[in-house]
Amino acid sequence: xxxxxxxxxxxxxxxxxxxxxxxxxxxxxxxxxxxxxxxxxxxxxxxxxxxxxxxxxxxxxxxxxxxxxxxxxxxxxxxxxxxxxxxxxxxxxxxxxxxxxxxxxxxxxxxxxxxxxxxxxxxxxxxxxxxxxxxxxxxxxxxxxxxxxxxxxxxxxxxxxxxxxxxxxxxxxxxxxxxxxxxxxxxxxxxxxxxxxxxxxxxxxxxxxxxxxxxxxxxxxxxxxxxxxxxxxxxxxxxxxxxxxxxxxxxxxxxxxxxxxxxxxxxxxxxxxxxxxxxxxxxxxxxxxxxxxxxxxxxxxxxxxxxxxxxxxxxxxxxxxxxxxxxxxxxxxxxxxxxxx
Amino acid sequence: xxxxxxxxxxxxxxxxxxxxxxxxxxxxxxxxxxxxxxxxxxxxxxxxxxxxxxxxxxxxxxxxxxxxxxxxxxxxxxxxxxxxxxxxxxxxxxxxxxxxxxxxxxxxxxxxxxxxxxxxxxxxxxxxxxxxxxxxxxxxxxxxxxxxxxxxxxxxxxxxxxxxxxxxxxxxxxxxxxxxxxxxxxxxxxxxxxxxxxxxxxxxxxxxxxxxxxxxxxxxxxxxxxxxxxxxxxxxxxxxxxxxxxxxxxxxxxxxxxxxxxxxxxxxxxxxxxxxxxxxxxxxxxxxxxxxxxxxxxxxxxxxxxxxxxxxxxxxxxxxxxxxxxxxxxxxxxxxxxxxx
Numbered sequence: 106x107x108x109x110x111x112x113x114x115x116x117x118x119x120x121x122x123x124x125x126x127x128x129x130x131x132x133x134x135x136x137x138x139x140x141x142x143x144x145x146x147x148x149x150x151x152x153x154x155x156x157x158x159x160x161x162x163x164x165x166x167x168x169x170x171x172x173x174x175x176x177x178x179x180x181x182x183x184x185x186x187x188x189x190x191x192x193x194x195x196x197x198x199x200x201x202x203x204x205x206x207x208x209x210x211x212x213x214x215x216x217x218x219x220x221x222x223x224x225x226x227x228x229x230x231x232x233x234x235x236x237x238x239x240x241x242x243x244x245x246x247x248x249x250x251x252x253x254x255x256x257x258x259x260x261x262x263x264x265x266x267x268x269x270x271x272x273x274x275x276x277x278x279x280x281x282x283x284x285x286x287x288x289x290x291x292x293x294x295x296x297x298x299x300x301x302x303x304x305x306x307x308x309x310x311x312x313x314x315x316x317x318x319x320x321x322x323x324x325x326x327x328x329x330x331x332x333x334x335x336x337x338x339x340x341x342x343x344x345x346x347x348x349x350x351x352x353x354x355x356x357x358x359x360x361x362x363x364x365x366x367x368x369x370x371x372x373x374x375x376x377x378x379x380x381x382x383x384x385x386x387x388x389x390x391x392x393x394x395x396x397x398x399x400x401x402x403x404x405x406x407x408x409x410x411x412x413x414x415x416x417x418x419x420x421x422x423x424x425x426x427x428x429x430x431x432x433x434x435x436x437x438x439x440x441x442x443x444x445x446x
Numbered sequence: 447x448x449x450x451x452x453x454x455x456x457x458x459x460x461x462x463x464x465x466x467x468x469x470x471x472x473x474x475x476x477x478x479x480x481x482x483x484x485x486x487x488x489x490x491x492x493x494x495x496x497x498x499x500x501x502x503x504x505x506x507x508x509x510x511x512x513x514x515x516x517x518x519x520x521x522x523x524x525x526x527x528x529x530x531x532x533x534x535x536x537x538x539x540x541x542x543x544x545x546x547x548x549x550x551x552x553x554x555x556x557x558x559x560x561x562x563x564x565x566x567x568x569x570x571x572x573x574x575x576x577x578x579x580x581x582x583x584x585x586x587x588x589x590x591x592x593x594x595x596x597x598x599x600x601x602x603x604x605x606x607x608x609x610x611x612x613x614x615x616x617x618x619x620x621x622x623x624x625x626x627x628x629x630x631x632x633x634x635x636x637x638x639x640x641x642x643x644x645x646x647x648x649x650x651x652x653x654x655x656x657x658x659x660x661x662x663x664x665x666x667x668x669x670x671x672x673x674x675x676x677x678x679x680x681x682x683x684x685x686x687x688x689x690x691x692x693x694x695x696x697x698x699x700x701x702x703x704x705x706x707x708x709x710x711x712x713x714x715x716x717x718x719x720x721x722x723x724x725x726x727x728x729x730x731x732x733x734x735x736x737x738x739x740x741x742x743x744x745x746x747x748x749x750x751x752x753x754x755x756x757x758x759x760x761x762x763x764x765x766x767x768x769x770x771x772x773x774x775x776x777x778x779x780x781x782x783x784x785x786x787x
Contacts, residue, residue: 362539377720380714
């Protein structure tokens with residue numbers, strides 16, 4: 106089969122890979138219908154994270170082609186959405202809603218590589234969720250978004266306790282930030298402030314539900330959020346970048362007792378001063394999103410056409426042109442690239 | 447009046463100070479019945495924080511001697527317990543339960559100095575809570591504890607979401623840690639693991655409700671907590687030290703999705719790696735405790751003799767011997783020193 110391999114920073118190729126096979130009885134093999142490029146795939150692309158002939162891709166929707174003997178909840182022929190985190194969905198941590206930290210879990214990134222024609226998904230019962238039927242084609246991008254970028258933005262909004270009566274600020278105008286805006290709106294937030302200095306992203310944010318835009322950053326950005334919130338700061342802040350600057354922006358934009366949900370992937374060398382945390386006195390929750398917790402609800406919202414997160418894909422290319430998809434995102438010509446098969 | 451002044455690290459003196467006077471109509475003057483030395487007072491004593499002729503003390507109980515024209519809820523003659531944080535208790539942040547970050551707030555430490563015969567308390571209505579009557583003398587230490595050390599341990603336990611069915615680990619065997627143990631027990635925790643390597647503190651922890659003791663620290667300490675919790679980590683962890691080591695101990699001892707309540711005062715230079723936070727995936731909440739939120743409930747528990755936090759004072763001295771009180775705590779000969787007037 107064909108699959109995307111990143112040979113080195115900036116060097117993305119579509120090559121022939123061995124077809125995946127069932128290894129464990131809990132595995133499923135899926136034929137991928139659509140996959141995409143994640144903002145986090147840009148870290149190795151830019152040389153910020155190590156990369157060496159790495160199998161790329163961790164977002165996916167597709168049709169089940171084969172199941173192991175122990176798989177019970179998905180069947181051959183089902184259309185499925187999967188999380189980027191493998192989970193058994195039965196351990197105590199999964200049952201508490203933290204499937205991205207499943208005791209038997211792993212990450213699809215690296216090991217599996219879903220920017221490919223097929224993928225082996227471990228713990229299929231715990232990782233995949235079947236849609237109510239075969240989706241109409243125009244729903245596929247939204248279902249694909251649920252696999253990571255929507256699920257992650259949703260988790261951030263939940264972790265930030267976005268909801269009725271709340272003012273939510275969103276730090277980061279990438280795909281995850283935009284999905285955080287959508288999630289905050291769905292969760293009933295009263296006011297949603299998107300922090301963005303790019304006109305096109307501002308437009309997207311407004312489309313997804315932002316009520317206010319703040320262009321400034323740093324001290325000025327914090328001051329702008331305070332001005333919009335009676336001097337107090339936002340109740341809920343979504344952090345969707347993963348740098349020291351963005352974490353501080355989020356923490357400082359939150360009122361005392363408020364909540365920060367952070368999902369920007371942090372890197373070695375990003376440090377926080379305990380002092381600043383201590384005197385900020387805000388709730389912090391974040392990490393790799395337990396997308397599986399939210400999948401049934403998100404699939405239902407998409408199926409009923411209540412939400413249209415698929416709009417976040419502003420570039421669609423065939424898998425063979427993956428390299429151009431990376432390049433476009435790297436140059437910020439595209440927010441997020443969908444790859445078709 | 448007499449009051450404690452720290453001239454320089456290690457140099458604590460009881461000197462003649464000017465009597466406090468009403469300045470604002472919301473002030474009250476109280477005659478202090480008992481005060482005490484806080485673990486955080488040891489930071490300047492040890493030269494870790496700057497100090498220069500600083501008025502000491504922020505914990506206090508006493509009798510109202512005079513009130514400003516606007517004071518309504520406390521009267522001359524009332525016995526009152528006050529928080530170490532001044533709060534109006536009416537602003538939006540106070541109403542949300544974060545009185546230690548009141549919009550009009552300040553800290554008693556430094557400006558006021560309650561290791562003295564009298565003190566001026568701003569925002570008396572919002573900072574002080576009157577007891578139901580004049581307390582019996584044996585209740586005074588417990589009421590004094592509510593002013594900070596109990597209130598802080600209680601906040602940590604609440605922030606860590608200690609409660610029925612939960613396993614709570616407590617990092618730090620000082621007075622606040624011990625009060626965290628007491629709070630966790632009162633909040634109905636199923637199991638309380640005190641981390642302590644000192645036999646005497648272990649005894650105290652058991653008295654206050656600890657069900658298990660872990661002596662090891664670092665990797666071994668984390669492993670010990672995991673072993674006691676089916677490999678998962680504690681649901682709730684109270685951090686009551688304020689160093690990088692203790693914060694990491696707390697974070698790493700918490701299961702994914704669990705809660706850390708941190709109240710150890712952090713210092714400049716204590717940093718956390720965002721990476722470790724991200725992949726720990728735990729809730730963090732902490733800072734200066736909004737003691738005022740809990741005072742009515744704590745006073746009630748003490749008044750009904752349901753709890754006896756006053757046991758945490760293992761040394762009682764007259765104010766004039768404050769220097770010895772500091773020295774005893776510095777040398778860990780005493781957990782916490784009560785000063786009588």
